Amino acid sequence: xxxxxxxxxxxxxxxxxxxxxxxxxxxxxxxxxxxxxxxxxxxxxxxxxxxxxxxxxxxxxxxxxxxxxxxxxxxxxxxxxxxxxxxxxxxxxxxxxxxxxxxxxxxxxxxxxxxxxxxxxxxxxxxxxxxxxxxxxxxxxxxxxxxxxxxxxxxxxxxxxxxxxxxxxxxxxxxxxxxxxxxxxxxxxxxxxxx
Amino acid sequence: xxxxxxxxxxxxxxxxxxxxxxxxxxxxxxxxxxxxxxxxxxxxxxxxxxxxxxxxxxxxxxxxxxxxxxxxxxxxxxxxxxxxxxxxxxxxxxxxxxxxxxxxxxxxxxxxxxxxxxxxxxxxxxxxxxxxxxxxxxxxxxxxxxxxxxxxxxxxxxxxxxxxxxxxxxxxxxxxxxxxxxxxxxxxxxxxxxx
DNA sequence: TGTACATCAGTGAACGCGCGTTCACTGATGTAC
DNA sequence: TGTACATCAGTGAACGCGCGTTCACTGATGTAC
Numbered sequence: 001x002x003x004x005x006x007x008x009x010x011x012x013x014x015x016x017x018x019x020x021x022x023x024x025x026x027x028x029x030x031x032x033x034x035x036x037x038x039x040x041x042x043x044x045x046x047x048x049x050x051x052x053x054x055x056x057x058x059x060x061x062x063x064x065x066x067x068x069x070x071x072x073x074x075x076x077x078x079x080x081x082x083x084x085x086x087x088x089x090x091x092x093x094x095x096x097x098x099x100x101x102x103x104x105x106x107x108x109x110x111x112x113x114x115x116x117x118x119x120x121x122x123x124x125x126x127x128x129x130x131x132x133x134x135x136x137x138x139x140x141x142x143x144x145x146x147x148x149x150x151x152x153x154x155x156x157x158x159x160x161x162x163x164x165x166x167x168x169x170x171x172x173x174x175x176x177x178x179x180x181x182x183x184x185x186x187x188x189x190x191x192x193x194x195x
Numbered sequence: 196x197x198x199x200x201x202x203x204x205x206x207x208x209x210x211x212x213x214x215x216x217x218x219x220x221x222x223x224x225x226x227x228x229x230x231x232x233x234x235x236x237x238x239x240x241x242x243x244x245x246x247x248x249x250x251x252x253x254x255x256x257x258x259x260x261x262x263x264x265x266x267x268x269x270x271x272x273x274x275x276x277x278x279x280x281x282x283x284x285x286x287x288x289x290x291x292x293x294x295x296x297x298x299x300x301x302x303x304x305x306x307x308x309x310x311x312x313x314x315x316x317x318x319x320x321x322x323x324x325x326x327x328x329x330x331x332x333x334x335x336x337x338x339x340x341x342x343x344x345x346x347x348x349x350x351x352x353x354x355x356x357x358x359x360x361x362x363x364x365x366x367x368x369x370x371x372x373x374x375x376x377x378x379x380x381x382x383x384x385x386x387x388x389x390x
Numbered sequence: 391t392g393t394a395c396a397t398c399a400g401t402g403a404a405c406g407c408g409c410g411t412t413c414a415c416t417g418a419t420g421t422a423c
Numbered sequence: 424t425g426t427a428c429a430t431c432a433g434t435g436a437a438c439g440c441g442c443g444t445t446c447a448c449t450g451a452t453g454t455a456c
Contacts, residue, residue, distance in 0.1 A: 007432070008432060042433070045436085047411085111310065112310060154376055156360065157359070162352040165327060171276065292409070
């Protein structure tokens, strides 16, 4: 059985969760250490008892964001699969749901930060690569058995790109991009539909 | 005939060009006013004789980046079209060229900044939307006559997403994503190839 | 062509502000007997 | 169960630094006669 978490471990988890939302909402550099600690109900001085540096916190925040978003996608897929349809359809309809446009804060970490990833320091970039790989793996698990990694990467890139453009354009135009992308991905890659 | 540009107009153009590269290289907030002025061979104090605010400069820089990148894509396409093939193939092979991975600085402004666009102030976001629209228009001009806007948006999103993922992953993995995307886009949308 | 003056374009010091990080301290929690 | 002490977790003031912006000034360019 699991040990009860210490007071410090609880604080730590709270900080990481707050940070994982903050960076998705405002980017890697959008919120400061002090703001994050405040939102976690603490003062900024204690930050360095939890992390070696701001970057170290970013790494943990990205990992948490990725894992909890993948878990949330899995829940959405399970829910949709009960109504029938392929795993790919379930993923596409969950990921490219209109609600994902506005819910950046608990949405996909890759879509939230893709264009900023190349500008961060090594440790952060490395974690970014792991987050992308994890998402590609989920996508691949929804494709036909013989689909290779490159195909999963293509589908991932299409979903991420579509979500970003939907967010940048907003409104009706944004929703229409998602609709078009859902349709195209399901038509072309769904194992249940001949093509 | 065109008037000779004044000394100030020349400086202005130089600042905008430097800034358009800087934001693509390091993001909207990656380089400060002082650095940009220095790279343009000036001192920071003169900045506000050229722009009402830093944001106003960002708007001009994005416009310049978008226009000069589209012009550069058009040149690349013309060059490739001489060797035969469709306009779509020419665009895809120019945009998704391996060299575009490293050349962020004079590459696509949308791929360079997509995930950051939603976080900027109104004027900047508005210009970002115009840059996306301009790129979608170029893409649409390479698709079959009956292709609608939504299809052009989908192809654009796929190219932008693929380039971003290629940059984030880097190396061999990055190049393989571009290759897969080139192949898929040409196969599916090329008017010369039946599908 | 030369001189006197007005305008233009850029300089560099200074401003208030917020950032990441450090550190001496404090109050709460846990442990030993 | 109660007391004494050690450790833990968090506090808040302070640091050096770089940012966007302002402004009084200067030297170069252009214009009038």
